[in-house]
Amino acid sequence: xxxxxxxxxxxxxxxxxxxxxxxxxxxxxxxxxxxxxxxxxxxxxxxxxxxxxxxxxxxxxxxxxxxxxxxxxxxxxxxxxxxxxxxxxxxxxxxxxxxxxxxxxxxxxxxxxxxxxxxxxxxxxxxxxxxxxxxxxxxxxxxxxxxxxxxxxxxxxxxxxxxxxxxxxxxxxxxxxxxxxxxxxxxxxxxxxxxxxxxxxxxxxxxxxxxxxxxxxxxxxxxxxxxxxxxxxxxxxxxxxxxxxxxxxxxxxxxxxxxxxxxxxxxxxxxxxxxxxxxxxxxxxxxxxxxxxxxxxxxxxxxxxxxxxxxxxxxxxxxxxxxxxxxxxxxxxxxxxxxxxxxxxxxxxxxxxxxxxxxxxxxxxxxxxxxxxxxxxxxxxxxxxxxxxxxxxxxxxxxxxxxxxxxxxxxxxxxxxxxxxxxxxxxxxxxxxxxxxxxxxxxxxxxxxxxxxxxxxxxxxxxxxxxxxxxxxxxxxxxxxxxxxxxxxxxxxxxxxxxxxxxxxxxxxxxxxxxxxxxxxxxxxxxxxxxxxxxxxxxxxxxxxxxxxxxxxxxxxxxxxxxxxxxxxxxxxxxxxxxxxxxxxxxxxxxxxxxxxxxxxxxxxxxxxxxxxxxxxxxxxxxxxxxxxxxxxxxxxxxxxxxxxxxxxxxxxxxxxxxxxxxxxxxxxxxxxxxxxxxxxxxxxxxxxxxxxxxxxxxxxxxxxxxxxxxxxxxxxxxxxxxxxxxxxxxxxxxxxxxxxxxxxxxxxxxxxxxxxxxxxxxxxxxxxxxxxxxxxxxxxxxxxxxxxxxxxxxxxxxxxxxxxxxxxxxxxxxxxxxxxxxxxxxxxxxxxxxxxxxxxxxxxxxxxxxxxxxxxxxxxxxxxxxxxxxxx
Numbered sequence: 001x002x003x004x005x006x007x008x009x010x011x012x013x014x015x016x017x018x019x020x021x022x023x024x025x026x027x028x029x030x031x032x033x034x035x036x037x038x039x040x041x042x043x044x045x046x047x048x049x050x051x052x053x054x055x056x057x058x059x060x061x062x063x064x065x066x067x068x069x070x071x072x073x074x075x076x077x078x079x080x081x082x083x084x085x086x087x088x089x090x091x092x093x094x095x096x097x098x099x100x101x102x103x104x105x106x107x108x109x110x111x112x113x114x115x116x117x118x119x120x121x122x123x124x125x126x127x128x129x130x131x132x133x134x135x136x137x138x139x140x141x142x143x144x145x146x147x148x149x150x151x152x153x154x155x156x157x158x159x160x161x162x163x164x165x166x167x168x169x170x171x172x173x174x175x176x177x178x179x180x181x182x183x184x185x186x187x188x189x190x191x192x193x194x195x196x197x198x199x200x201x202x203x204x205x206x207x208x209x210x211x212x213x214x215x216x217x218x219x220x221x222x223x224x225x226x227x228x229x230x231x232x233x234x235x236x237x238x239x240x241x242x243x244x245x246x247x248x249x250x251x252x253x254x255x256x257x258x259x260x261x262x263x264x265x266x267x268x269x270x271x272x273x274x275x276x277x278x279x280x281x282x283x284x285x286x287x288x289x290x291x292x293x294x295x296x297x298x299x300x301x302x303x304x305x306x307x308x309x310x311x312x313x314x315x316x317x318x319x320x321x322x323x324x325x326x327x328x329x330x331x332x333x334x335x336x337x338x339x340x341x342x343x344x345x346x347x348x349x350x351x352x353x354x355x356x357x358x359x360x361x362x363x364x365x366x367x368x369x370x371x372x373x374x375x376x377x378x379x380x381x382x383x384x385x386x387x388x389x390x391x392x393x394x395x396x397x398x399x400x401x402x403x404x405x406x407x408x409x410x411x412x413x414x415x416x417x418x419x420x421x422x423x424x425x426x427x428x429x430x431x432x433x434x435x436x437x438x439x440x441x442x443x444x445x446x447x448x449x450x451x452x453x454x455x456x457x458x459x460x461x462x463x464x465x466x467x468x469x470x471x472x473x474x475x476x477x478x479x480x481x482x483x484x485x486x487x488x489x490x491x492x493x494x495x496x497x498x499x500x501x502x503x504x505x506x507x508x509x510x511x512x513x514x515x516x517x518x519x520x521x522x523x524x525x526x527x528x529x530x531x532x533x534x535x536x537x538x539x540x541x542x543x544x545x546x547x548x549x550x551x552x553x554x555x556x557x558x559x560x561x562x563x564x565x566x567x568x569x570x571x572x573x574x575x576x577x578x579x580x581x582x583x584x585x586x587x588x589x590x591x592x593x594x595x596x597x598x599x600x601x602x603x604x605x606x607x608x609x610x611x612x613x614x615x616x617x618x619x620x621x622x623x624x625x626x627x628x629x630x631x632x633x634x635x636x637x638x639x640x641x642x643x644x645x646x647x648x649x650x651x652x653x654x655x656x657x658x659x660x661x662x663x664x665x666x667x668x669x670x671x672x673x674x675x676x677x678x679x680x681x682x683x684x685x686x687x688x689x690x691x692x693x694x695x696x697x698x699x700x701x702x703x704x705x706x707x708x709x710x711x712x713x714x715x716x717x718x719x720x721x722x723x724x725x726x727x728x729x730x731x732x733x734x735x736x737x738x739x740x741x742x743x744x745x746x747x748x749x750x751x752x753x754x755x756x757x758x759x760x761x762x763x764x765x766x767x768x769x770x771x772x773x774x775x776x777x778x779x780x781x782x783x784x785x786x787x788x789x790x791x792x793x794x795x796x797x798x799x800x801x802x803x804x805x806x807x808x809x810x811x812x813x814x815x816x817x818x819x820x821x822x823x824x825x826x827x828x829x830x831x832x833x834x835x836x837x838x839x840x841x842x843x844x845x846x847x848x849x850x851x852x853x854x855x856x857x858x859x860x861x862x863x864x865x866x867x868x869x870x871x872x873x
Contacts, residue, residue: 003041003074004081005156013039015097015156020245020265029240030261034160035081036097042131042154045070055151061135068128075124082120082159091117091162094126095264098134098155111138112155116192117162127157163261165192165254167225169203171238172268174248179274179738181248183215184208184235188225192254208235226255233260241265272738279733283383284339284346284741286727287375288815291793292567293345296719299712300665301569302340303688309337311458313355316465321408322358323401330354341741343719353379353387360406362387367476377728412466420646423463427653430456431660438663443671447696450664457657464650471643475814478640481633486622492760492850495813496615497637499762499822501645505652506816507823509559509797513581516551517589517801530586531780538582555581561659564776564795569662570685571795580777584798591783591802611763648819655794668692677705686712727810756832758807760852761818764827766805767846767857770839773799786845790836792817800826805847807854809835821849829854 005014007025014022018036025031043049045068052064070078086092096112113133115126133139134155143152169188174181187203204225207216212232217224226234234253237260241249248271252263293305314334317327327334333351340346356362370378379387412419430453438446482494520526526545529538542549560575574581619637623630669684677695678684684692686709694700702708725741732739771785776799781787787803789796791810797820800806804827808817811830821828827849835854839845844858 003038003044004077005036005038006081007034013099013156015039015099015158016266017095017097017264018156018158019097021158024241024244024262024265027240027244029237029244030259032161032163032261032263033085034158035085036159037078037127037157039099039154039156041070041074041127042068044074045128045131053151058137058140061140061151065132065135068131070124070128078124078127079120082123085159085161086120089120091119091164092123093158093160093162093263094118094123094130095158095160096130096134096155097158099153111136111142123159130155130157160263163192163254163256163263165256166190167230168192168252168254169225169234171234171251171253172248173238173242173250174268174271175207176250176268176270176274179271179276180278181271181276182210182278184238186226186231186234186238188231188234189220190225206231206235208232210239212236230255230260237262275731275738276733281350281383282339282731282735283349283379284341284725284729284731285349285375286344286346288791288811289338289345289347290727290791290810291815291817292565294565294791294793295724296343296716297340297345297568298570298685298716299688300685300692301567302338302345303690304569304661305345305567306338306340307689308458308461310334312461312465313337315459315461316469317355317358319408319412319462319466320359320469321404323404326358326401330358339735341725341735342722343716344724346725349375350379350383350387353384357387358405360402360409413470416463416466416470419466420463420650423460423650424653426460427457427656431656438667439670441667443668443696446664446668446671447693450661450693453657453660453664464647464654467643467646467650470639471647471814474636474640474643477636481636485626485629485633486619492763493615493618495761495822495850496611496763497619498612498641498644499825500610500612501641501823503649504645504819504823505649506794506797506820509555509562510801510820510824512551512555512559513585513588513798513801516548516555516585517592519548519551520545520585521589521592527586527589530582531590535577535579535582538579552578552581561655561662562794562797565793566655566795567658567793569658569665570682571662573659573662580795581798583778583780584802587780588802644814644819647814648816651816652794665692668696672705678709679706683709683713686716753838754856756835756838756854758829758832758835758852758854759813759818760848760850761813761828761830762821762826763850764805764825765846765848765850766827768804768844770807770841770843770845771803772836772839772841774836786847788835788839800824805849807832807835807839807847809833 005018007022014036018034021031021034046052046064047067047069048064052061055061055064082092094115096114098112111133113130115129118126131154134152139152140150142148143150167188167190169186171187172185175183175185184207186206186208188206189203202220204220205216205218206214206226208231209215212235214228214231237253238249238251241251241262245265245267248268249265250268251265254261254263293301297305314327318324333354336348337351337355338345339348353366356366366378366384378384436449438449441449478497479494482488482497486493488494520530523545526541529541542552556575556578561573563571563573563576564580565571566573619630619633623633665684666681669678669681672678672684673681683706687705691700691702691705691708695703695705726743729739729741729743731741766786768784768786770788771779771781772788773779774790776789776796779799781799781802784804786805786807787799788807789809792806792808792815794816796817800820801824806817806821806826806828808815808828808830809832811817813830815830818828818830827847829847829849829852832852832854839856840859843856845854845856847854
């Protein structure tokens with residue numbers, strides 16, 4: 001093996017610096033002549049190789065290298081190479097070139113020795129010094145800190161013609177501090193650059209943009225070390241290195257007699273953790289989407305949901321007669337309504353605003369949408385100004401398009417009842433067979449079935465979309481009129497007017513649970529079995545209670561697809577595991593002798609519509625002298641009630657569709673498992689929709705499904721173990737590169753203080769102990785306890801009848817928890833920041849469902865109160 005290696009005879013053992021120079025050697029870039037002493041020379045110079053190889057401490061390492069002496073034939077080779085490089089005895093630079101030095105992962109910058117202005121007769125001594133520096137205390141500490149193996153590899157040693165510089169320095173092909181990829185940074189000092197690299201002196205610093213313009217200057221002295229033309233040339237030099245290595249570089253350069261020389265080039269190692277601040281801005285918010293997609297969500301669910309959102313909102317704009325040219329112009333907006341960040345679903349909020357900006361009345365509708373989505377903060381004015389220009393062009397054409405869209409809005413409002421009726425007909429037709437023989441179908445038949453449902457429903461989701469939009473409008477309009485005309489600022493009057501509407505299907509499970517509990521309240525043994533026993537034992541008792549069994553079967557037939565996280569296809573449904581339903585019925589039956597679910601009251605509670613009747617009487621009095629206002633107000637109120645009711649009911653139809661899709665994909669998973677394509681049927685959830693269907697029809701790009709699933713399982717388990725992203729954050733550029741997903745506001749929620757303020761949803765003053773629930777699957781709510789949760793979804797409805805009241809950290813006045821609580825008359829407050837950190841199990845509180853105020857009376861461990869008291873407004 002050759003010990004002296006020249007640029008035209010490199011190998012993979014010469015370390016980072018020399019490898020980089022060798023790679024650049026065939027370019028036109030100006031590099032001083034050099035050669036490198038191979039690392040194998042180090043081993044030839046040891047007195048005992050074994051002493052070093054088996055060293056386990058720093059002391060043993062230092063003893064093993066204490067007698068380093070290059071053999072005579074190696075000295076001759078080095079001398080011969082120096083005669084070629086330094087024909088007239090010119091000084092050289094002697095630098096390390098270690099295998100893991102100046103790499104993309106670890107730089108070891110400044111930790112190995114370099115020697116400048118070395119005369120040829122001193123080179124061998126300096127080579128030995130460089131070798132020893134590769135085993136120094138700081139090197140060993142660095143390796144330990146970065147989990148590298150204990151014994152370093154010996155460095156190669158780079159011998160390079162010394163540049164007697166008039167000016168020298170470093171340059172970066174990107175900003176290593178801010179992460180800006182479009183800015184080159186040039187740092188310079190007069191003379192050689194050693195003092196700059198070692199940090200002994202300050203340098204002139206210049207920022208150069210990609211157009212070659214110097215955009216910032218910072219001088220260390222009175223006059224710059226470089227002319228503008230030299231600054232631009234060095235910026236071009238570092239960018240040429242960027243291009244050659246396909247990644248931003250950190251170079252050392254020097255100028256001698258007007259000639260710019262490239263001395264070194266290494267990757268910038270800090271950029272992997274830095275997003276580019278000049279990259280495209282995205283704003284992410286999980287608001288009330290966490291109600292549907294809480295926690296980590298599998299690839300199958302996300303790909304299904306993302307496709308659904310894309311199709312339905314594109315369709316919505318067509319229904320609103322937004323010009324096709326505008327819709328096509330914003331194709332990417334529709335494709336990216338949602339994002340998956342660390343396995344969790346987020347609104348891509350700017351795209352939601354962009355879609356809304358295509359419709360008339362953006363400024364007004366924007367605020368309504370924020371209320372519906374539970375968005376606590378609006379957009380900065382600078383972003384609003386940009387988004388308001390979406391789809392805007394020539395003034396006359398825009399005015400005409402606006403009139404057409406308004407016309408579409410009015411038309412859709414008046415035909416909405418017919419649209420909803422037609423939607424139900426289409427949905428029932430597509431899902432008419434409640435129990436299709438999916439288990440008998442082949443995989444290709446299941447795929448075709450899914451495509452039919454997609455064509456019939458996902459691409460024709462008109463009624464829920466239009467109704468949601470009008471719910472947003474009328475709910476917001478009602479809120480505005482209540483504030484302006486009725487002088488009610490806290491939303492209490494509006495809530496009372498909307499409660500007790502009836503015919504809301506989401507309240508039906510709670511009522512059915514109450515009926516089933518009533519039917520068994522005189523059977524304590526069966527009640528105890530529901531509360532304590534296994535599914536198998538409970539099922540063995542069902543035949544003894546025919547009425548209960550019939551009620552249960554009817555419940556599961558209608559609501560069996562409802563479950564916790566019911567829009568996540570991977571979620572087990574009540575049909576899969578009804579244990580939570582059994583527990584809910586049993587716990588409620590235990591306390592039925594109490595007058596209302598979970599509480600001893602100060603008086604029998606009024607029915608849910610009592611507050612509604614009182615509110616209507618208040619409105620009648622307010623508008624007694626304003627007949628025109630009364631007509632307008634009642635029209636808005638009537639429409640708000642209808643749209644909110646239909647919004648919740650149509651969301652249940654979404655559950656039916658998702659339930660059918662879940663069953664289809666589970667069956668496909670079984671087919672793939674049977675054919676040894678997956679290790680287990682539920683692995684199907686780690687594949688995306690098009691990957692699954694594409695595999696069946698021959699359009700998949702990856703056919704090793706087991707390997708693909710294995711990779712994703714590892715990654716998604718890491719997501720589960722990692723800290724969840726903030727509820728709202730910004731990203732720049734590439735979403736999953738360098739962005740930390742941290743809140744743009746650093747203030748944390750205080751756990752100090754006796755009161756909290758949220759949004760009152762259903763009136764009633766409740767005093768009692770709290771039950772803070774993170775996982776409702778096996779929770780028991782005792783008599784009088786107040787349910788406290790970060791969020792809820794329709795699967796939580798089974799816990800509502802047993803609770804004295806409900807407090808939810810997230811959500812809006814139109815979230816599922818708010819609507820159901822109003823409908824069944826349970827005092828409730830949503831959007832209480834930090835409530836799950838502020839309260840602990842057993843804390844005693846008083847909450848007012850009208851004002852939204854929660855007051856802590858006693859913390860856990862103080863003298864308990866025996867019961868909760870409930871006063872209904």
